[in-house]
Amino acid sequence: MLMVKNPFRNKTRAILAIIGIAIGIATIVALGMVTGGLQNSTQSSLKAGSAEISVTKIGSGSFGSSGGTLDESLVNDLKNISGVKDAAGILRVNANISTTSGSSGSFGPMGGLYLSGISRNELNMVGIDSINGSFYAEGDSKEIILGKTAAGNLNKTVGSTINIYGTDFKVTGIFETGNFIQDGGAYVSLSTLQNLTSNNNKVSSIAVKVNPEANSSQVSQSIQNAYPNDLSATTAADQANRINQSLGAIDTASWAISLLAIIIGGVGVINTMVMSVYERTREIGVLKAVGWKNKRILGMILGESVVLTLVAAVVGIIMGIIAVEIILNFMPTSGSFSPVLTIDTLLKAFAVAFLVGILGGLYPAYRASKLAPTEALRYE
Template sequence: MSFLKFILKNPFRRKNSAILAIVGIAIGIIVIVALGGITEGLVNTFEDTIHAGGADFTVSGKETGDSAYGTNTISSNWTEKIANVSGVDEAFPIYVVLTSVGDDYMNTLIGIDPNGTALADISMKEGRIFEDNSSEAILGEIYAEDNNYSVGDTIDIDREEFKIVGIYETGDQNMAGGVFTSISKVGDLMDDEDSISNIYVKVNKGEDPQTVADRIDSQYGDNITTVTSVMEMTQMADMLNMLQASTWAISLLAIVVGGLGIINTMLMSVFERTREIGVLKAVGWSNGKILTMIVGESLVITIVSAIIGSLIGFAACTILGPQMGIEPLFTPKIFIQAFAIAIVVGIIGGIYPALKAVRLPPTEALRYE
């Protein structure tokens, strides 16, 4: 029998001890895999929440001015510059003006690309989004109700007739009473197609919005400024960090418990095999070979535990998670972490008993009954 086969088979000669050791370590691996999947699922859900709906932050002019937002308008070519900054997923310009709308001498008119309305954090209650460069508009729910407008009606905007094609709702009270239309149409109305008020910015999933905002400030901060994120990024980041820290804390506990379990199992194995180890030394086995054997047996037990624990953890989360309203997400990193922990526990758990074995004088071991 080869040395490798000997190491693979030897731990299971004492089946009860091996099974108990495997169960103890597998429980720790189950916890690590299950918590890892749940945490990754929650992180993914939080990121989807952060990256759903409104923009992560906005970019505006640096100086104060007479625009609707109290800053100077900026050139539309800034949109392309911002879109090319690392970490930016989407950038859509908006043009906000105060002009005559319906019977109001002055109301807020917001121009935006139809594809960018999601970044404005609005959702359609009735009708549809306006088409680009058309005389179509959508009205805020409050404005429509206060002025008895419905989908299909017409409304005068800066002395031009627009068709109302939708009614939107939003959590932003500043926009609930406004009117949206195509940004190109607002440029025509204002006779200023090169100016915009702000740029809505959406960052790539997995990116920290504040980091991207700081990156924009460092490149273009002399000319433009980033405005506070629509989402409460700091609170979200703190929550994610807390979840990940909790997972690592429980993983550490599992490592300690698993390590103590394997040390105890291997010590008992060495104790029970004292005479056997003495015989091996007497026939010429070196201390290094005996140490390799003990640590190898420890690794066999922990790797088997990692396989069993990973399968059970994955299956349990996949079956039970959705029933508890949790969608676990398993990544290769979770299983790599679980096996890495098992290997570390196997090495640490086997070294101490192995050192005890190699220090045992052969004559003393042979006398042991």
């Protein structure tokens, strides 16, 4: 009763203390949501049926869109390497697009539409197994399939038209893989994109699927051994590990911020609770006079401190969610990435708040419990 009512007796002070702690909690929640979203996206890229190895030209980036192209004939050459089940050439470009009404759009992960060309029959190699609508026709068709996020951003549905490099493409289907880069992009047939970008018989990367009994790391090594000066092979697991390492850095930052939140919030709580105890000295004397034990008074002040910080946790969580939504709305990748609020993040927020409450309330609570009743009752 007192534990819940007392923290809000001085509303301005309570609100300021709550805001101070809530900012730290909001940061923890926001970073947790971003990390959670990226982790989900990474896991989606490892889904069953997709290619396990990505082969690019040495020196090019992981996505092979800007670092140089490979000869398409290498696709068949790679199929002959032991352990390789299938291989598919992919051409990737970052395309500036315009809608049929003439307005241009720039929204992909790299500032444009992340457009890939791949044979229709090989779409399962990039994790596209099903589609809302239909796949594009093979050959030099003027048909395109869009990722769900890209379709949403461009306001396109099945049957709409999209203009790329001055050519109108009909949207035949919309896919969703769960990977935010994939879902923010689009696919056309390989030959279509080769013709459109004057990259005949060229691919940016080769997706390689290994036999079930083969080890993807060994196959990846075999590919690099076969083309030591030309090709770089990376397994999907390696890519995921690399991303997870980056996510680990965000996670470390999140813990550092948690620690700061504990220190700053803790000092704020100490200040608030010391003031509160100071103002209620006489009242604490009365509680002692009516027989309250020291440990009950200690528990009451600690409880008040924890109530304050748990309210701050709720406020901080709401602030964090709103902040992430607002920031993502203003980013160029808007809609291509879905932040995820996990139970872990929520538990972490509440655990930090609880810890701040306990640590911040400890000294004021001890002080209150040790007050001499006669002195406390004399306090004016």
